[in-house]
Amino acid sequence: MNGFGQIAVIGAGWAGLACAVELAAAGRPVTVFEASRQLGGRARSVDLDGHVLDNGQHLLVGAYAETLRQIRRTGADPAQLFWRQPLRLDYPGAFRLRLPDLPAPWHLAAGLLAAEGAGWREKLSAALFMQRLKFDGFRLRRDTTVSEWLDAHRQRGAIRRFLWEPLCLAALNTAPQNASAQIFANVLRDSLGGPRGATDLLLQRSDLGRIFPEHAARYLAEHGGEIRRPHRVRELLRQDNGWRVDGRHFDQAVLAVAPQHLPALLAARPVHEPLLRQVAEYDYEPIATVYLAYPERVRLPFPMLGLTGPLGQWVFDRSHQGGPAGMLAFVLSARGAWEDLDDGELARALHTELCAQLGPLPPPHWQRSIRERRATFCCRPNLARPGHLTGERGLWLAGDYTCADYPATIEGAVRSGVAAARAVLAGR
Numbered sequence: 001m002n003g004f005g006q007i008a009v010i011g012a013g014w015a016g017l018a019c020a021v022e023l024a025a026a027g028r029p030v031t032v033f034e035a036s037r038q039l040g041g042r043a044r045s046v047d048l049d050g051h052v053l054d055n056g057q058h059l060l061v062g063a064y065a066e067t068l069r070q071i072r073r074t075g076a077d078p079a080q081l082f083w084r085q086p087l088r089l090d091y092p093g094a095f096r097l098r099l100p101d102l103p104a105p106w107h108l109a110a111g112l113l114a115a116e117g118a119g120w121r122e123k124l125s126a127a128l129f130m131q132r133l134k135f136d137g138f139r140l141r142r143d144t145t146v147s148e149w150l151d152a153h154r155q156r157g158a159i160r161r162f163l164w165e166p167l168c169l170a171a172l173n174t175a176p177q178n179a180s181a182q183i184f185a186n187v188l189r190d191s192l193g194g195p196r197g198a199t200d201l202l203l204q205r206s207d208l209g210r211i212f213p214e215h216a217a218r219y220l221a222e223h224g225g226e227i228r229r230p231h232r233v234r235e236l237l238r239q240d241n242g243w244r245v246d247g248r249h250f251d252q253a254v255l256a257v258a259p260q261h262l263p264a265l266l267a268a269r270p271v272h273e274p275l276l277r278q279v280a281e282y283d284y285e286p287i288a289t290v291y292l293a294y295p296e297r298v299r300l301p302f303p304m305l306g307l308t309g310p311l312g313q314w315v316f317d318r319s320h321q322g323g324p325a326g327m328l329a330f331v332l333s334a335r336g337a338w339e340d341l342d343d344g345e346l347a348r349a350l351h352t353e354l355c356a357q358l359g360p361l362p363p364p365h366w367q368r369s370i371r372e373r374r375a376t377f378c379c380r381p382n383l384a385r386p387g388h389l390t391g392e393r394g395l396w397l398a399g400d401y402t403c404a405d406y407p408a409t410i411e412g413a414v415r416s417g418v419a420a421a422r423a424v425l426a427g428r
């Protein structure tokens with residue numbers, strides 16, 4: 001095979017797929033290699049005892065503009081795929097914040113001031129905090145932890161406990177005492193500080209595979225692309241006029257793997273030592289998703305509720321997401337006490353927490369937990385992040401960790417994939 005002009009994308013997470021779709025849309029022949037049978041990487045569908053669910057409960061928001069654009073590009077319609085709802089944070093019996101249907105920034109001001117479960121001073125202080133951030137262009141003079149930053153801006157009480165800290169944990173998957181305030185400010189800039197729709201919750205109507213990966217695979221097939229799976233790339237060799245990937249020649253190659261997978265592909269060449277040293281410094285944070293199946297009549301009052309803990313943070317009603325009636329998904333983000341419990345203990349503890357907030361519930365009749373030990377990199381202050389350049393011609397990086405503005409998120413992954421694709425297109 002001649003292969004001239006061919007592009008290899010290694011990794012079919014959302015970064016790799018977004019990159020491949022962007023390239024295919026520009027008419028470039030692309031081959032995607034994926035180590036697993038399943039597409040989607042850390043945001044994929046799984047079959048658990050015949051239930052099609054996700055490896056981890058995900059939440060997308062209206063600010064995910066690039067993700068929505070890539071979904072549309074494949075011919076799929078986000079309006080069919082998501083149930084779009086104005087931001088609503090309900091912690092039954094403790095706190096409630098809903099953003100009304102007003103233009104920005106009034107929706108935020110009105111929502112904050114009307115929040116239930118927080119005092120007037122805290123609410124006013126939160127509204128002024130957002131104003132101040134906006135005035136400063138969401139730029140901090142120096143990066144610090146989210147906890148120190150919130151202290152410095154006197155963000156306390158219920159607003160801190162039920163708004164800022166859970167948003168930090170949900171977006172950065174890093175506890176506020178360890179998380180980067182600057183990256184959190186970037187998230188606030190594009191969500192609460194953005195246009196009205198940016199804060200909308202995009203509640204998926206099906207499992208993750210049917211939100212993007214399957215549409216991307218179909219689009220690639222229709223545009224002359226190819227996905228090879230399961231195929232773990234073992235050999236990446238530089239050639240005079242391109243790259244040799246497991247014996248096949250490609251003009252350019254994009255590494256869309258997670259940072260911990262880079263050494264297996266790059267360690268042989270000294271030019272990559274600085275990059276490998278950089279990512280070797282990364283710590284990782286886990287996420288657990290605990291599925292509990294209740295009798296069909298059990299429904300949450302809203303598909304996503306906040307839990308007051310101590311273990312769980314959010315619970316989702318999967319019957320709204322293509323799952324069976326009665327299926328709930330509990331989310332436990334970042335390192336915590338939950339890691340010491342076995343699956344049975346975790347399920348019992350979460351059931352007890354939910355009953356404490358909603359009142360008595362029948363016991364679940366089925367439970368499964370998925371613990372993703374390296375769900376995301378730990379988003380510490382001043383974390384050095386590579387871009388899409390590698391120092392070698394025709395070899396590019398994509399992946400959530402390369403989108404320096406964002407924490408490890410689907411939107412960061414998709415943006416990185418599109419950025420790498422544009423570099424490929426400009427690179428020849």
Ligand SMILES: Cc1cc2nc3c(=O)[nH]c(=O)nc-3n(C[C@H](O)[C@H](O)[C@H](O)COP(=O)(O)OP(=O)(O)OC[C@H]3O[C@@H](n4cnc5c(N)ncnc54)[C@H](O)[C@@H]3O)c2cc1C
Pocket residue numbers: 010011012013014015016033034035036040041042043055056057058059060231232233234256257258261265287288289372374375376398399400401408409410411413
């Ligand atoms: C449980 C959980 C919950 C999350 N919740 C949210 C959320 O609510 N909202 C949100 O926005 N984000 C969330 N995230 C983060 C989000 O899923 C990730 O940031 C995103 O999926 C990362 O995509 P990626 O393409 O950069 O990397 P990955 O998904 O890790 O993709 C890399 C791919 O490369 C493949 N690969 C590796 N080595 C090779 C090789 N040698 N050859 C071929 N293939 C290879 C891997 O198999 C993998 O498929 C969550 C993550 C987890 C795990």
